[in-house]
Amino acid sequence: MDEAIAQRCIAEARYMLRHRTTIRQTAAAFQLSKSGIHKDMLQHLPQADAALAREVSALLAYNKSVRHLRGGEATRRRYAQEKSRKSAECLQFPENTLY
Template identity: 35%
Template sequence: MKGIVEERAIELGEYIIESKATVRKAAKKFGVSKSTVHKDVAERLKYVDPQLYKRVKTVLEINKAQRHIRGGLATKQKYSAERLTARK
C-alpha cells in the first residue's frame, strides 16, 4: 500500500505535467515547500512511478532552461512599473 508521501509525489507529478508548472508554482498550489516538491518529484517519484518520473523530469528540465528568461522578464516588468509610478 502506498503511503501519503508517495500519493503526494504522484499528484505533484501529474500536476506538473498537466500544467507545465514550475516547482515553485506546484509548491504554492499544494501548500508545501519547494524542497518538498523537489524531493517528491526528483527522488521519491523515481521509485513509485518511473514512467511518470521521466515525464516530470522533462518538464522540469524545460523550466530550468527557461528560468533565466522568466527572471529577466520579471526584472524588466518590475522596473517598468517603478518608472511609471515615478512619473506620476
C-alpha cells in the first residue's frame, strides 16, 4: 500500500476516534466522499494499523447501533423548527390591514 494512503487512513481514524464522529462527519472534515472514508476505514486501515482499525471498527459499530436514534432526533428537531417558524409567521400582521 502507498505510504500516503496509509498516513491518510491513520489521520482519518485518529480524527474519528478523537472527535467520536461518524463517517459522514469525517468525510466533511477531510473534504472526501463518504465511500472513500468508508473504504479507507474498512480496507486500507487494517493493513496500515490493525490495532487502530479495531478501535475504529468498534466506533463504527456503535454509530450503527444508535443510527435510528439520531435519525429520530433529527426529524424531531426539523418539525419543531418548522412549527416555530409557522407560529412566528402567524403572529405577523400585514401593515396596511385595519383590525
